[in-house]
Amino acid sequence: MPKYTESQQAVIDQTGNNLLVSASAGSGKTTVLIQRIMRKIEAGINIDQLLVVTFTNLAAKHMKQKLEAELNKRITKLMKADTASDQVRRLRQQINLLGVANISTLDAFCLRLIQRYYYVIDLDPVFRLLTDNTEGLLIREQVWNDVREQLYGDENQGPVFAALTSNFSNDRNDDGLSSVVMRLFDFAQSTPDPDDWLDHLADAYQLSSDQIAASDYYQQSLLPLLRTDLSNAISSTKAAIKIAENNELLPKNIEALTQLNQDLNILHNQLGSLDWNTLRDTIDSFKFPRLKKKYPDDIQTAAAQQMGANVDAAKDSVRGINTQYLVTDEGTMLDVMAGSAAMVNALVTAVKQFKAAFAAEKRRRHVLDFGDLEHLALEILTTDSESGRGALQQMRAQFDEVMVDEYQDINSLQEKILQLLSRETPGNMFMVGDVKQSIYQFRLADPLLFLHKYQDYGDNPAHGDRIVLAENFRSVENVDNLTNLIFSQLMDAPVGQIDYDEAAHLKYGPKDYPATMPQTTSVLLYQTGEKKKANQGPAEPLSPEEEANFSIDDPAEGSIMMVAQKILALKAMDRPIYDRGTGEFRPFKYSDVALLVPTRNHNLTIIDIFKRLQIPIVVNDAQNYFQTTEIRIMMALLSVIDNPYQDIPIVTVLRSPIVGLDENQLVYLRIQNKTSDYFQAVRDFHDNYPAKLDHNDYGDAVFAKIDRFLDQLTEFRELARRNQLVTLIWRIYERTGFLDYVGGMPAGKQRQANLNALYERAHMYEQGSFRGLFQFVRFIQKMQDKDQDLAEAVAETETEAVSVMTIHGSKGLEFPVVFVMDMSKNFNEMDTRTSALMDREAGIGITYLDPKQRVKYPTLPQMITKQVVGKKFRAEEMRKLYVAITRAEQQLYLVGTIDTIENASAKWQKNLSYPNLVLSAQARTTAKSDLDWLGMTLIRHPDMQAYWGDEQPAFSLAADTTHVQVELGDADTIGKPDTSMTDSETQPSAVEIVEQAVSPDTLDEGVQEKIQAILNFKYPDANLTVTTAYQSVSEVKRVFEDPDTPLMQSNSTVTAKAAEPVSRYVSDHLAVPQFLQTAQTPSGAEIGSATHLILEQLPLTAPITTEVVTTTIASQVERRVLTADVAEKIDVDSVVGFYASELGTQILAAPTKVHREVPFSLLLPVNELSGNPDDEDHKVLIHGIMDGYLETDAGLILFDYKTDHVEEPSDLLEKYAGQIKLYATALKSIYPGQTVTQYLYSLPQQAMVPVTN
Incomplete structure (x- = not known):
């Protein structure tokens, strides 16, 4: 039996309460989860009595596979011992139950719940799930266009909606508003009660006082942000004082800084009592001292520059209060808040109208999307009715435990569903995840749910147990050490939402890695030299030789070349990878390597360079x-x-x-x-x-x-x-x-x-x-x-290839060698710069366009929401970096581009003077890229001493055992694959290439003949493949219209068009089903069908008058057989006129001898239709419905009434003679020996047209 750590065993064995497991990267989370399930099975619980929720379908599939493997393993062990047959029988039963076990994503579970309890919420059970995003987007766009037109056209809402559009869009189109509406709708859908969340969005804009500083919103939401800014300024000032004192700088500098510190503390203490305008004036007039920064001694000069950098940081924090928050005077801001409240209310109205219309359209189409599944499931579980309460009780009774994998990535709606399915006392909810790996904020995941429970269970054990799995069994020790080195300085609750404390540190877990194996962690930096060139003045023209060698001009291309060369170097090494399965070193394989990219922007460049260097590559989850x-x-x-x-x-x-x-x-x-x-x-x-x-x-x-x-x-x-x-x-x-x-x-x-x-x-x-x-x-x-793309289609790929994937796509995976690419890419902060910022707690913050001045103003909620969203954004960027680094097993390379190492190290050196382990909040929040974070955390490490310059770190990391090296490259040291392509000759087209692919001249004559025989083979009954054996009269009537066009052509005349797998005479345009029709005016076909229906339903026992016809029509409308708009179009006079005609009079005289709307089927030899004698052995079954026939002593009278508008009644013959001839043929087979007289009757023309043979 495998030996588990103490904490792992505790997770497997725990019972009797809720359990939250914080499982660090590589800690064996899945293994422990499998063993916990097995422990439940050992305790007599069947596997279908557990609800196991995974984050992806693939994870659910893998979990089932691992459970089946574990069950088979235990069965084999028991059978070898030849004991415990009851146990074997039970374990086999669990394997059989795996197919119906509730191990799936929450969406899939909700779908099953809806299919089982649809009646609780009166849902039509016949629905289709929109599994393709494309169709959902098309329906959204169509519905929003309709809603938008309605709002524009509404007499009351139109002007308000026009102002709303102007607020969020530009002069060219209203795409800006469309984007805001869609984002707000999606955001609301992630909450348990979307309407309630939407209804409270305008609350923040309605201040409780006409003095902003006295309002609850200011005191509770904005004032804490102002205090934080001043606290940061005070911290920076204290750091400047410490630098000045430690380096014995001028006393007057120290005195000025001390006074600055006192002034900042006074302002900090007064913040809560100053009104809006007074605070603005105070910030504007706040003075900062001028300090001497140059000294004869180089060390003192360097220290003075660091001191000045801290003072500049304090100045930025103070000035930022006015530039970020108090941007206008109080009167203007009050007007802005009032106007923006109206905008938010109008926006909420638009979103709710879209929400209702979108739901109605999906109901009409009988479709649901994934967002509907969770809301409908929640509605079932919370419906206060006998059936609703019964459904909830049955679900709770079914599950002995609710197990949630990747708990850090759920949202509040999903949490509500899980809480309803679980018991309160004793708790039966098992949650496992790692909040440091929560990277799905774009899917509206809420890691705060995990954090709140983590804190709550720690403080209140009665609410639930908390266990931490800290051992990393994936990576070599140096990767663990580097991870801890970086994140112990970066991640804390104020900036990263999480304290990376001792409990969060990765602990080295593996016992099988050799102590002497290399443990590479390198920083690969490609130098562009751009700034250095700029300092050298105008560039001189390159010589031809220099121009030939100067081949890399894209920084990304240069860093990719460094990576490619590193991979080729690994390939050339002798057995550089340790195989933990065999316990030996083995040769390098390309599949050992993963390139983790922050975005897909450079994927095509990676593919190009790697292909030309003959490095096999596969790009996973490529949304390009x-x-x-x-x-x-x-x-x-x-x-x-x-x-x-x-x-x-x-x-x-x-x-x-x-x-x-x-x-x-x-x-x-x-x-x-x-x-x-x-x-x-x-x-x-x-x-x-x-x-x-x-x-x-x-x-x-x-x-x-x-x-x-x-x-x-x-x-x-x-x-x-x-x-x-x-x-x-x-x-x-x-x-x-x-x-x-x-x-x-x-x-x-x-x-x-x-x-x-x-x-x-x-x-x-x-x-x-x-x-x-x-x-x-x-x-x-x-x-x-809109920068939306789809994933590339899945194709067979090389298994022995370098993998390229996004950091999101790498989650849950591990590789011997990992390259974290493009770390110098600036963070994409567009989500913090939009005109409408959204947050689950903060609500919505909008910018307001003054309709008179046409000037845009930020609103208080926008300022506050921007800070909240920005903080969450940076926290997630930290977590993404954590996920990327912890994918590595043996070798880790962190890749980026810089201008020069001198400039980069000078930037990082600003953090050497910070006296604490966790770097300053200001430095971390103002970083522009992962490389900025990496540089500021590594610069204080002894391995980076070469880049310290004249300064020593104020906080020593000398005891840290991490080993890290920096490798530099530039255009002079890195070659580039030949990318030249000649266009000197005309490029052949695709057709020409395919036609010339094989020259028949190179083949043996006998082989050529065989090939020709195969290629020229014609199926003897090819003409029968272009039609069906079951045909309607409409499909074959044209044979009779045009005798020169047989239904089935001979083998030699089957064209590409005819060879299409459809009936020869099926119309290209089928009638649109009624539920898909959007036209308001009934079509001619609809009116014709309705007229035929009335002719069928009219009572023939009394004269047919206008009143009789209108009464019959009204009854069909009342029964909802006809719609009112179609009924209005029926020509009542033409119907009455038919029964006044000679034929109509005969029909009324013998109502019992009349047969109306008569269905029939007729089996005909194909040669009667095709004219080809070879087809006599094949038959076609023809089906149709006759309008009617009348039995008389002289024979049968076949009639077919038409509503077509034609110039002459005889024109109907050309179109319908073939059809009625088929009817006559069918009647003759039903009544052998009877004569059949055939008539077409034109209702509009009130004329009877005889049809002759």
Whole structure:
């Protein structure tokens, strides 16, 4: 039996109370969770009596697999001992129960709950889950457009909504407001009660006093922020005093700083009593001393500069009170708050209207999205009815324990559901996670839920038990030490939401790593030298030799080259990786390496460099689908098909392998017409070139490609006009050979998978009732405008390859060698700079546009929310860095770019003077990148002594045993793979490449004949494959309309169009189902169907009058068989007129002999339809409904009434003769020997048209 640590064993054994497990990186969390489940099974609890909630579907799958493996392991052990057959039987039962066990994401559990208890909330159980984000976005956009138009058009709300739009949008469009509405809607949906949360958003704008400083909001929310700023200023001043005293700087400097410290403390103590305007004036007039910063002694000069830097930091903190918070006088701010309160109320109204309309549209479509699942589940569990209370009791009774993995990543809505499913006393909730790894704030995860319980269970053990798993069994000791070194200086509750105290430190857990193995932790820095060059004055022209060597001009490219070279060096080493399974060192494999990127911006550069260095690579979870070359080309082509008069898309397509023109040929086309758009120039060339006398090979080659392209474009545009988007995309692949072409490119399987995914996504787009190429292209463009992208399609990839993934994608994984990339990338703080900031506790903070002055003002809630959101943002950035570093098992490389090491170290040296372990809050909050944090934490370490300059650290880390090294590179020391490509020759098109791929001249004649026989083989009954064996009359009636067009063509005449797997006569445009219709005016087909219904329902036992017809129509409307708008369009007079005709009189005279709306089926030999004698052995089953027939002594009278508007009644024959002939054939088979007289009756014309054979 494996030996567990004391804390691990405690987690496995604990019972009788709630349990929160804080599991650090690599602490064996999953193993412990599996063993706890096994302990429950040993105690007699079945696995389906546990609710195990995971964060992803993949995690749930892996957990089931591990549980099954553990169960089989124990069964094997028991069977070897040949004992305990009852135990074996029970364990096998648990394996059988795994398939129905509640081990899943919370979304999946909620879906099962809804499917089981839908009746509690009167939900239609027939619904479809929107699993593809594309359809959900399209529905959102459609609903919001409708809501927006309603708000604009509303007499009362219109002006308010126009002002709201102006507040958040620009002069060009109202996308700004749309973005705010969607974000606010999503944010509200993450709360247990969205409407309640929305309803309280305006509270912060309604001050409790006409004096801002006296209001509750100021005292409770803004004043603490002001105190923090002054506290930071005081701390910086104290640090400056200490530097001055320790380095014996001028006494007058020390005196001035001491006085500054006293003044700051006085202001700090007075903050709560000063009104708004007085405080503004005080801050404006606050004086800072001038200090001497140059001394004869270099050490004193360096100290004076550090002293001055601290004073500057104090000055920034004080001045920031006015620049960040007290930005206007009190009167203006009161006006701003009043105006912005109205804006927030209008915004809430818009969001709630969208919310209601969106829900209604989803109900109409019978769909749910993932956001609905949790809200509907919560509604079921909280419904105060007999069925609702019963559902809650059944759920609570079913689960012996509720187990939550990755608890740090849930939100308040999910927490509410879990609390309802668990018991209060004794608690039966097991929660495991690591708040230091909570990195899903963009999914609205709330790590404070974990932190509050962690604090509560520590202070109140009766509420729950708390166990910490601190041992890291994943990494070598130096990685643990580096992690602790960095985060003990960075992470505390005020800045990072978490105190990285002794309990949070990683403890080295593995016992199997050799003590002598290398433990590399390196900082790889690529120097651009930009600032150094700037100081050297104007650059001189490079010599040809220098220009040839100077190949790296992109900093990111330089750092990627350093990484690639490091990987190649590892590959060349002799057995550098320790295999913990065998206990021996082994050769390096590319799959040992992971590159963790903060964003996907440089993924294409990584792929390019690694491919050229022949380093196999796979990019995981790449949300850059629309950025891939093949998809960009296809989207350009679709744009051209929609509208060819667009210069950029048309040039993209012409330059692509689909057409294959080079730059010179593009210029050659442009000079044919220099003034019009590019497509017109192409057309002019194509129209005029054949008539020219001075043809040449160059022009002929261009013309051939343009001619082929224009032919294809005409075909594609015709398909697009028919709204056959899916057919269009596949036809492009077939006609251009583009799908085959990309298969021969690097990463060909992935590229083909991407193109196939485009086809599938177009199919899903059309499945969602959206139609048309224009709308599809426009939708994709809007996604790109909003920086939204999709994941690349999954394709078979090399397993022996370097992995590239985002930090989010790496969570839960581990690799022998990890490169944390692009650490110098500036933090993306856009979420703190928007016109509407949102937070679950702080609410919403907006900027306000004064409608008269057209000046934008920040509001108090905006200032406060910005600080709250900014703090949470930086805390999550710290946690992301923690996740990235702790993925490494044996070797860790931290990668970034700098201008020069001299400038970078000078920046980091400012932190040497800080006297405490945890660095100053101001330094940490003003950092711009991970590299800034890394530099300020490492600079104080003894291994970085070379970068201290003339100063010593005020806080010593001499006892720290971490080993870290810095490796530098620049353009002079790093080469670059050859990226040159020649365009000297015309690039062949995709079609030409595919056609020329194999030359038949190289094959043996016998082989050629066999190949030709295979390729030319024709299925004998190919004509039967283009229709179905079950046909409606509508589908085959055209055979009778045009005898020259047989239903089934002979083998030799089956065209590509006919070979499509649909019926030969099925219409391209099927009728839109009623629930999808949006048109307000009934169509002609709807009116015709309604008229037929009335003719069927009319009583024939009395004369047919206008009153009888209108009464019949009214009864059908009352029964909801007809809608009122359709009923109004029925021509009552034409119906009455039919029964006044000769045929109508006959029908009324013998009502018992009349048969109306008669269904039939008819089996016909195919050769009677196709005219091909070879088809006599095959049959087609035809089905239909006759309008009616009348039995008379002279035979049968078949009639079919038509509502078509035609110039002459006889025109109906051309359209419907074939149809009624089929009816007659069916009647003759039912009544052998009877004659059948056939009539078409035109209701609008009141005329009967005989049909002859």
